[in-house]
Amino acid sequence: MxxxxxxxxxxxxxxxxxxxxxxxxxxxxxxxxxxxxxxxxxxxxxxxxxxxxxxxxxxxxxxxxxxxxxxxxxxxxxxxxxxxxxxxxxxxxxxxxxxxxxxxxxxxxxxxxxxxxxxxxxxxxxxxxxxxxxxxxxxxxxxxxxxxxxxxxxxxxxxxxxxxxxxxxxxxxxxxxxxxxxxxxxxxxxxxxxxxxxxxxxxxxxxxxxxxxxxxxxxxxxxxxxxxxGGADPFIVLADADLEQTVPVAVQSRFLNGGQSCIAAKRFIVMEEVANEFVARFRASLEALRPGDPLDEQTTLAPLARLDLREGLHRQVKVSIEQGAVAVAGCQPLPGPGAYYAPSILDRVQPGMPAFEEELFGPVAAIIRVADQAEAVAMANASRYGLGGSVWSRDVSWAEQLALQLQCGAAFVNGLVKSDPRLPFGGVKCxxxxxxxxxxxxxxxxxxxxxxxx
Structure with a gap:
């Protein structure tokens, strides 16, 4: 070999x-x-x-x-x-x-x-x-x-x-x-x-x-x-979240390293009453992502590491769409040389779909709409993975209580899930x-x- x-x-x-x-x-x-x-x-x-x-x-x-x-x-x-x-x-x-x-x-x-x-x-x-x-x-x-x-x-x-x-x-x-x-x-x-x-x-x-x-x-x-x-980290957006602060971090968390991170936010669990605005802001932010040579300082979207990884990601996206997910943006490979995939949003993702059950290792955001906070926590924990997770709300004390209910190794409130030498890092479940x-x-x-x- x-x-x-x-x-x-x-x-x-x-x-x-x-x-x-x-x-x-x-x-x-x-x-x-x-x-x-x-x-x-x-x-x-x-x-x-x-x-x-x-x-x-x-x-x-x-x-x-x-x-x-x-x-x-x-x-x-x-x-x-x-x-x-x-x-x-x-x-x-x-x-x-x-x-x-x-x-x-x-x-x-x-x-x-x-x-x-x-x-x-x-x-x-x-x-x-x-x-x-x-x-x-x-x-x-x-x-x-x-x-x-x-x-x-x-x-x-x-x-x-x-x-x-x-x-x-x-x-x-x-x-x-x-x-x-x-x-x-x-x-x-x-x-x-x-x-x-x-x-x-x-x-x-x-x-x-x-x-x-x-x-x-x-x-x-x-x-x-x-x-x-692996991880399928939940990013819970409560109805009172400050979307001006939340959405930029959501985009960063999903598309950092071309979306190829175990602790990237992968499942965006959003209260129905703010979901339309969250998706609209998220989609607008994708327009600023520029694929290109990653050695160019102006490039903001890198390729995936290998072509076979891009093919696997696209299969997950296609099956999710076939099962009822809505393609809001991207959801297809980019033409030309290199392993580039369009920055993508899948809305109305449900349990059973690959975008919910599996780890999407690439620039694809899965939006899961929920009616209330109890459903948000239930959806977050309805995964075999348990690496990281975050909760976004103006009510920090309440968000902390929800963060403690997440089945994961690291729970963040109003912040990007990341590793830090000063804090222990690891997961539970699978x-x-x-x-x-x-x-x-x-x-x-x-x-x-x-x-x-x-």
């Missing part, structure tokens, strides 16, 4: 890499194993210093790295720069907070002294997606590495250059060889890596189907897992389990060891 960089803007093949053979995989696994204990024994202050050096490297190389992201998966270059900056932030955050997060936790008991020591698990395999090719990796590896773990990365097959650039960035910042290693391996080979006793844990960000497979593989070998999977970021994410891949002394 080959790993190929195909520019989604032009369809041009840019570079191809061969999948590793068994010898290369064995070498990486053994190097990680040999580095594991040496790295864990390094002073925490030194690991923090190296993480700060990574942040500096990211900022110094921001333009080149952002361009690489855009060429490989089509993200707007302005958004790609922001992604690199966010990676630098998460490195600085954990470099600053790790001494506090990893400190012994003293607990009173029948011992003379008892406490919980946080020690690294060992080597953790990360299986990561293409949509945020740097951020998804760094939000895992910054806490895992500073905690003393070593890391292996199996990245998405369409972003091999980003995967290799991440490893190179860490090496140039001073990380010892073997502490972080990119593996160019297939999914079948990844299963073999999970089974290897030199790997102690697995984290995956990706589709629900991929999560089920990884959980199965890891479960067979009793490996700790963290899964961050959106996965475990948490990333904050101190909660750091504790996923450490041994929380009880120490009892008389």
């Amino acid at each position: 080959a790993f190929e960089t195909v520019n989604p803007t032009t369809g041009q093949s840019l570079k191809t890499f061969s999948a590793w053979d068994k010898e290369a995989i064995e070498e990486a696994l053994q190097q990680a194993q040999e580095s594991r204990f040496v790295w864990a024994a390094r002073p925490l202050s030194e690991r923090c210093r190296l993480l700060e050096a990574v942040a500096q490297q990211l900022r110094e190389r921001k333009e080149d790295l952002a361009r690489l992201i855009t060429l490989e998966m089509g993200k707007l270059v302005t958004e790609a720069r922001a992604e690199i900056e966010k990676c630098a932030w998460v490195c600085e955050y954990y470099a600053e907070q790790a001494p506090r997060f990893l400190a012994d936790e003293m607990i009173e008991s029948d011992a003379g002294r008892s406490y919980v020591a946080l020690q690294p698990l060992g080597t953790v395999l990360a299986i990561m997606p293409w949509n945020f090719p740097f951020w998804q990796v760094f939000r895992f590896c910054a806490p895992a590495l500073v905690a003393g773990n070593t890391a292996l990365l199996k990245h998405a097959s369409n972003v091999p250059q980003c995967a290799l650039a991440i490893e190179r960035t860490l090496l140039e910042a001073g990380f010892p060889p073997g502490v972080f290693h990119t593996l160019l391996v297939t999914s079948a080979q990844a299963a073999e890596v999970i089974a290897d006793p030199r790997v102690q844990g697995v984290t995956l960000t990706g589709s629900e189907a991929a999560g089920r497979k990884v959980a199965e593989w890891a479960g067979q070998h009793l490996k700790k897992t963290v899964l961050e999977l 959106s996965g389990y475990g948490r990333e970021l904050s101190w909660h994410g750091m504790r996923e891949f450490v041994n929380q060891k009880t120490v009892w002394i008389k």
Whole structure:
């Protein structure tokens, strides 16, 4: 199998890499194993210093790295720069907070002294997606590495250059060889890596189907897992919402990264009495979205990452329309080269339609009209996913009460659902389990060891 960089803007093949053979995989696994204990024994202050050096490297190389992201998966270059900056932030955050997060936790008991020591698990395999090719990796590896773990990365097959650039960035910042290693391996080979006793844990960000497979593989070998999977996030608009503030955020949340985000708002659940105005304002905002070369600063709508992804999205849209959804805008691929899809609105979406039941990974907004707040919450929770959600209202206290009723890992009131190094991130139901970021994410891949002394 080959790993190929195909520019989604032009369809041009840019570079191809061969999948590793068994010898290369064995070498990486053994190097990680040999580095594991040496790295864990390094002073925490030194690991923090190296993480700060990574942040500096990211900022110094921001333009080149952002361009690489855009060429490989089509993200707007302005958004790609922001992604690199966010990676630098998460490195600085954990470099600053790790001494506090990893400190012994003293607990009173029948011992003379008892406490919980946080020690690294060992080597953790990360299986990561293409949509945020740097951020998804760094939000895992910054806490895992500073905690003393070593890391292996199996990245998405369409972003091999980003995967290799991440490893190179860490090496140039001073990380010892073997502490972080990119593996160019297939999914079948990844299963073999999970089974290897030199790997102690697995984290995956990706589709629900991929999560089920990884959980199965890891479960067979009793490996700790963290899964961050798909989402169909509800965006609840109450009758008293300030639409001048709400609609711009709704558009941003749906069309950021070309709509290819697990925590993008995907189901807009709107009170019937304001639904017509909300849809009209939303549609007017789409006229400002300009498809074009994502390296052009003036472009505001990027292509999808691959043509097959566009085909899958269009099938979901067509079936939803056949089942009664109303095409208000777009709902078709754009002509010409590249994997472009028109910014789209599907109105009067109902349960049972793909636009309601499935994750639409692209620039399509599904409008669901409801009669009252109880129906809004019921519709929001009538999904197998539970990643994020938001509630929009001038009555913040009441909106907070509704947000607490949402079955999801992150609920926002009058704000864009987003990840933040300071806050735990993850989902429930078929959106996965475990948490990333904050101190909660750091504790996923450490041994929380009880120490009892008389």
